[in-house]
Amino acid sequence: MTLGFSADELLPRARGGGVLKMGLAKLDERDWLQPRPDLAARAEGFAAYPEGIQLSAEGAAAGAELAAMLGLSGGLAEAARAHHEDMCLLTLRPGDEQYRLVGAAVAWPSDWTPADKMGLPLRALHAPIQGYEEQLASGVDHFMAKLKPGAIYGRCNWFIAATGEKRWVAEPPEQAFSHVTQQNAGETLFVRSERQTLRRLPETGAILFTIGIYTSPLGQFSRQNQARLGDAMRSLLEGEGDRRGAGAYAAALIGYAQRQEIERTP
Template sequence: MSLGFSVDELLPKARGGGQLKMGLAKLEESEWLQPKPDLVARAEGFAAYPEGVQIAPEGEAPGAELAAMLGLPGGLPEAARAHHEDMCLLTLREGDEQYRLVGAAVAWPSDWAPADKMGLPLRALHGPIQGYEEQLASGVDNFMAKLKPGAIYGRCNWFIAATGEKRWVAEPPAQAFADVTSDNAGETLFVRSERQTLRRLPKTGAILFTIGIYVSALSALSQANIQRLATAVSSLLTGEGDRRGAGAYADALIGYAKRQELERAG
């Protein structure tokens, strides 16, 4: 199943509220990375955020393996600069049960800083995600342990942001969404989707996690996706909506969706 490479294509495959789930789809090699990346935008992104590149000693060999696999000299930074996707490397230390982040080349993070996450195990990496420990942690650990070289899996998610910038640092929701109304939500709310993939590197055994960022104004989405988001924000997990700042924009988004539906019907 292909995930696509745009917010409109990704949203129907993303979780629409309710219990957390991995939601993985097996991908072919041709579906792994965006085929025509904007390398100027990538260069600008890394130049504006040089601290997005963080590599521990344990990440050097996997980074070199990844670059060689992609036909590039160098390591992890060169691999990420030559593709649309941000890239992270995780390895399993002897005696550990969880993979740890040992390398990151991230130009467009979704409200996180690689320097703060380096060396952390998976459960700590996902600590801020409401429900992760209870609903996902064991399944993710088992998946990572069993992932075979050559297999590629993908998934996607979504966030609502008050900016269309690819590098997103969330502001306090009451401030970020202060001017959003049901009348202007189409232009003031932006949907941010991460197209994530996982694969194991055959020589080092490290796991590569890629994050392709796609952003769209709410008004640019299909009517079906606008309605999908309106339903989803009403069914987020207890506590999850607070983390996402949904209380500050949900009414405006739902009102906008209802108005669009009425206009379409009329």
């Protein structure tokens, strides 16, 4: 199975509201990483955000294993620079029940700072996500414990942002979306999708978590996906709306999607 490598392709499979679910799909090796990464963009991303590379002593061996597995010399940083995906390493300490973050090579984070997350266990890493502890934490812990080397799983999600920049730092929603209207939403609202994969490294037993960032303005999505986003806004407002700031842009997005549907109808 493949998830696709663009925001428009990913959207039908992406979670963007409602009850939290892992929503994992098993992937073939050929569908693991972006086959045609823009390495110049990756170099620019890391040059602009060097603090996105964090590696503890616990993660060094896993980083070296990852680089070798990808046919590279070096470690985690070299692996992430050579691919489209940001990459994180998680390991399980003796006596622990949760994996924790021991390495991150992240050029394009979605409103998080790797240095602040280093060393944290999974539940603390996801603490800002509304409903994670109640709806998803136990399932994630179980999946991580049972993940076998060789298996690759993927999932994706989406967010609405006021910028198409790959490295995203969220602003207060009322400020970020103050210029958005039903008329200009196609150019001023951007869908940001994270294509995430998980696999266990066979030698160290560390788990590699990759995050491929894809962004596109709302107006460049298919009409079906624009309608899908408009419908999703209603459930999002009832669930995670506060965290995602949906109240600041939902009416504009819904109105835009409805206008596009009307204009498309003969």
